[in-house]
Amino acid sequence: MALDTNQPAYDAEQKDLYEIGEIPPMGHVPDKMYAWAIRRERHGEPDKSFVQEVVGTPKLDSHEVLVLVMAAGVNYNGVWAGLGVPISPFDGHGADYHIAGSDASGIVWAVGDRVKNWKVGDEVVIHCNQDDGDDEECNGGDPMYSPSQRIWGYETPDGSFAQFTRVQAQQLLPRPQHLTWEESACYTLTLATAYRMLFGHHPHELKPGQNVLVWGASGGLGSFAIQLAVAAGANAIGVISGEDKRDFVMGLGAKGVINRKEFDCWGQLPTVNTPEYAAWFKEARKFGAAIWEITGKGNNVDIVFEHPGEATFPVSTLVCKKGGMVVICAGTSGFNCTFDVRYMWMHQKRLQGSHFAHLKQAASANRLMIEKRIDPCMSEVFPWAEIPAAHIKMLRNAHKPGNMAVLVQSPKPGLRTLSDVLGA
Numbered sequence: 440m441a442l443d444t445n446q447p448a449y450d451a452e453q454k455d456l457y458e459i460g461e462i463p464p465m466g467h468v469p470d471k472m473y474a475w476a477i478r479r480e481r482h483g484e485p486d487k488s489f490v491q492e493v494v495g496t497p498k499l500d501s502h503e504v505l506v507l508v509m510a511a512g513v514n515y516n517g518v519w520a521g522l523g524v525p526i527s528p529f530d531g532h533g534a535d536y537h538i539a540g541s542d543a544s545g546i547v548w549a550v551g552d553r554v555k556n557w558k559v560g561d562e563v564v565i566h567c568n569q570d571d572g573d574d575e576e577c578n579g580g581d582p583m584y585s586p587s588q589r590i591w592g593y594e595t596p597d598g599s600f601a602q603f604t605r606v607q608a609q610q611l612l613p614r615p616q617h618l619t620w621e622e623s624a625c626y627t628l629t630l631a632t633a634y635r636m637l638f639g640h641h642p643h644e645l646k647p648g649q650n651v652l653v654w655g656a657s658g659g660l661g662s663f664a665i666q667l668a669v670a671a672g673a674n675a676i677g678v679i680s681g682e683d684k685r686d687f688v689m690g691l692g693a694k695g696v697i698n699r700k701e702f703d704c705w706g707q708l709p710t711v712n713t714p715e716y717a718a719w720f721k722e723a724r725k726f727g728a729a730i731w732e733i734t735g736k737g738n739n740v741d742i743v744f745e746h747p748g749e750a751t752f753p754v755s756t757l758v759c760k761k762g763g764m765v766v767i768c769a770g771t772s773g774f775n776c777t778f779d780v781r782y783m784w785m786h787q788k789r790l791q792g793s794h795f796a797h798l799k800q801a802a803s804a805n806r807l808m809i810e811k812r813i814d815p816c817m818s819e820v821f822p823w824a825e826i827p828a829a830h831i832k833m834l835r836n837a838h839k840p841g842n843m844a845v846l847v848q849s850p851k852p853g854l855r856t857l858s859d860v861l862g863a
Contacts, residue, residue: 446560447858456493457602459823460850462861466559468505468549472496474601475826476536482523485830489521494536497597497605504557504608505549506565510624511599512542513829513843515771520593521830525774532596540599541567541592544614544623546857554608562614564627566801567591569607582797590795600826602848609798612805618815619855621844626808626815629659629842631796634804636744636766637667640791643764647672649741650734652758654751656693657684657840662816664744665691670812676733676740687840695733702726708753708777727758742766749773757782764789816841820852
């Protein structure tokens, strides 16, 4: 097994189980590991569903890699996995337990016998798309359309909230060396998702000078959508839920910010041609006028970057320009989206679903991070013991602007190398 000779030499005992933060000898795979496990009978809020357990360390297939997890990212699919809503992950993979977590930074610890591009000791981040690689979409099409496509850590049982995680070799990307372990761990899912939403749906790729409305502009997805728009020479209009987030979003380069609390047009669309609809329409037009104050009178947005879903979707489909696109990747406020279809067909708008990203898109987004064109916007770091608490914060929408990370094998924030970890 090839080793990365750039990693430091150190003495460590071979054991079957290591405590959190304890580093095994390079390449030694213990029989067991600590993980935050979800079980079907515990479905509920994260402080109930996430329980620390000792489980078996995953075994590798020929094209798989085992990664020693230094830090992991917190995403809403961890909340969904714990709740078992909108579906239970057990209905998909059928394993006895589920380890959530779809973002990680770490070190390659073991490789399958057919892995060629990675070796033990390589420092990596992980993108969360998996597929079997043997159908026509994976070979000349779009792997995100593959019938075997699945999200690691949500639709697979072996995510990043464990000392080790098993991934396909094609999921690995080089880690930005200027970032800490926790900064490296917090961005890949949201950044690659935002990248595909804005640049992955021809012919509606975001172009210089265009306008994009970004819901949840201070969150993980939104903060990357703002930065990607700026990098592309486009104008981002950020929507926030409180004035305390305005400076953060403007600091990312947004052309303007709108506080949605100043309007009353949220939730499902009232029945068309009723007094309730008239009241909604008046407020929605007010919101559209606030957009024009930023873009210029009559200039609706070319792209609406959607992810709240139920609460915002009727307005999104109204304020999108003629021939523009509403692109949606989630429904964090609810899944029953409604809209006035007259404005969709008469103005020939596009409604586009978007789901994570394929390897080329994830790699392109990661290069922007390596080149320091994008900031990870990490807001909070939690220790291993507080992984459930981090997800409770996300469930309650009580987290700070940006992205959250949790420490796994890295013992404290601010460390950038294995030598740092060993020294700490």
